[in-house]
Amino acid sequence: MEDRWCNACGCKFTPRAQSPKQTYCPLAECQQARKQVWQQAKRRSDPDYSANQSEAQADWARKHPDYWRSYRAANPGYTQGNRSNQQVRNAARRIAKSDASAGAIALQDGIYRLQLIGADANSDKVVLVRLTILGKADP
Numbered sequence: 645m646e647d648r649w650c651n652a653c654g655c656k657f658t659p660r661a662q663s664p665k666q667t668y669c670p671l672a673e674c675q676q677a678r679k680q681v682w683q684q685a686k687r688r689s690d691p692d693y694s695a696n697q698s699e700a701q702a703d704w705a706r707k708h709p710d711y712w713r714s715y716r717a718a719n720p721g722y723t724q725g726n727r728s729n730q731q732v733r734n735a736a737r738r739i740a741k742s743d744a745s746a747g748a749i750a751l752q753d754g755i756y757r758l759q760l761i762g763a764d765a766n767s768d769k770v771v772l773v774r775l776t777i778l779g780k781a782d783p
């Protein structure tokens with residue numbers, strides 16, 4: 645079996661003989677990433693699966709009413725990260741709703757706070773970047 649590069653971590657691995665199409669290495673984090681990608685696609689493509697997942701989560705939440713309250717109390721960083729991620733999502737939603745052709749994103753030269761959105765979104769990695777507008781592109 646020929647070595648491949650893992651879709652998640654990028655490391656080299658040898659696929660198992662039983663899984664010739666394997667695209668993720670056996671590391672637990674990479675298998676978790678594989679499952680997450682599969683689950684997101686399944687939720688998008690299969691309304692029954694999506695409804696079952698939502699129902700199961702709601703059922704679990706009813707049986708464990710204090711879980712999230714105590715989790716937030718024990719992990720204040722989670723709450724702060726979640727709050728700032730929601731602010732980013734709200735801003736993205738506002739931009740998507742506004743009329744982009746009217747120049748809704750009126751960027752100007754300056755220093756901006758840049759935060760990764762996506763797989764690593766729960767991290768607190770924020771960088772400051774200096775942005776210089778070189779010109780405007782026609783839409």
Ligand SMILES: [Zn+2]
Pocket residue numbers: 650651652653654655668669670671674
């Ligand atoms: Zn990997």
